[in-house]
Amino acid sequence: MTWTAVAIVLAGGTLLVVALWYLLIKTEGVYLGRRTVVWLYDLYAGRYDRIKQYDPLIETVYLAQPILQRLPTRAPLVLDVATGTGRLPLALLEQPSFQGRVVALDLSRRMLTQAAHKLAPFGERVYLLHHPAEALPFPDATFDLVTCLEALEFMMDARAVLRELVRVARPGGLLVLTNRQGLDARLMPGHTFSHQDFIRLLQDELGLCDVELLPWQLDYGIVYARKPGQSAPIGARSLGEVWRCARCGAVDWVPVRGGWRCLGCEAFAPRGADGVIERVRER
Numbered sequence: 001m002t003w004t005a006v007a008i009v010l011a012g013g014t015l016l017v018v019a020l021w022y023l024l025i026k027t028e029g030v031y032l033g034r035r036t037v038v039w040l041y042d043l044y045a046g047r048y049d050r051i052k053q054y055d056p057l058i059e060t061v062y063l064a065q066p067i068l069q070r071l072p073t074r075a076p077l078v079l080d081v082a083t084g085t086g087r088l089p090l091a092l093l094e095q096p097s098f099q100g101r102v103v104a105l106d107l108s109r110r111m112l113t114q115a116a117h118k119l120a121p122f123g124e125r126v127y128l129l130h131h132p133a134e135a136l137p138f139p140d141a142t143f144d145l146v147t148c149l150e151a152l153e154f155m156m157d158a159r160a161v162l163r164e165l166v167r168v169a170r171p172g173g174l175l176v177l178t179n180r181q182g183l184d185a186r187l188m189p190g191h192t193f194s195h196q197d198f199i200r201l202l203q204d205e206l207g208l209c210d211v212e213l214l215p216w217q218l219d220y221g222i223v224y225a226r227k228p229g230q231s232a233p234i235g236a237r238s239l240g241e242v243w244r245c246a247r248c249g250a251v252d253w254v255p256v257r258g259g260w261r262c263l264g265c266e267a268f269a270p271r272g273a274d275g276v277i278e279r280v281r282e283r
């Protein structure tokens, strides 16, 4: 092999390594599609909490308490979209003043298994649903609080997901979101927003009010916003009262042995040994 050939092979190899690092590590598969994103989260699920090292005190002071201060009820019904290993449900459920329930969904089955282990002590106060964020299986105006933390930038269409989050919040309900910032945000063009553009999107396109974007973590700002209008708090309902069946559209489920049964069409949604509930697909 000539020196030129060696140089070409080395340059090609370096380029390939950099491309793989960018596509799989730095941008977590987002330019390769939803399947790749979820596959990578499945792969890292066991290590996710060790990498993140969330501190319970910091989670209380900078996540749970600011949210609870903005809620009019101690017993809200909460939806956490892309819950991962259950960070948000855990932060809320550990607060003695929180008397609500949380429906937490994610598309990575293994992230949900991690969440299930941590959230087991809270029993039926938290439901873990294996489901995509893009089409939420709930009627309009179902939740007092809707959250989506550190995840919008990994969605194929963040605007569509945001529309869903707003749809399922009740009028007057609270939304808590994060917006990626810093160098990492600039390395994900098409998947991140400047803070200014994000606020404009929430206010002008999605019609939210009381939008506040505050400093939060190194890589993220946190956003509190309200859905306009007023309605009575939904309260800590059971999953069976808010989950819309993908087959018949009924919102009427009962827990049965090994899963949940739709009373509208008898569809069965299995519940894994870890407690994670699988979705029912449309026929």
Ligand SMILES: C[S@@+](CC[C@H](N)C(=O)[O-])C[C@H]1O[C@@H](n2cnc3c(N)ncnc32)[C@H](O)[C@@H]1O
Residues within 6 Å of the ligand: 034, 037, 038, 041, 081, 082, 083, 084, 085, 086, 087, 088, 105, 106, 107, 108, 111, 131, 132, 133, 134, 148, 149, 150, 151, 154, 155, 156
């Ligand atoms: C960085 S983690 C954030 C997890 C959690 N919210 C937190 O703050 O620790 C991003 C999560 O988004 C989930 N995710 C990505 N795309 C999704 C989609 N289309 N539907 C549901 N979950 C998705 C991933 O599986 C992963 O658990």
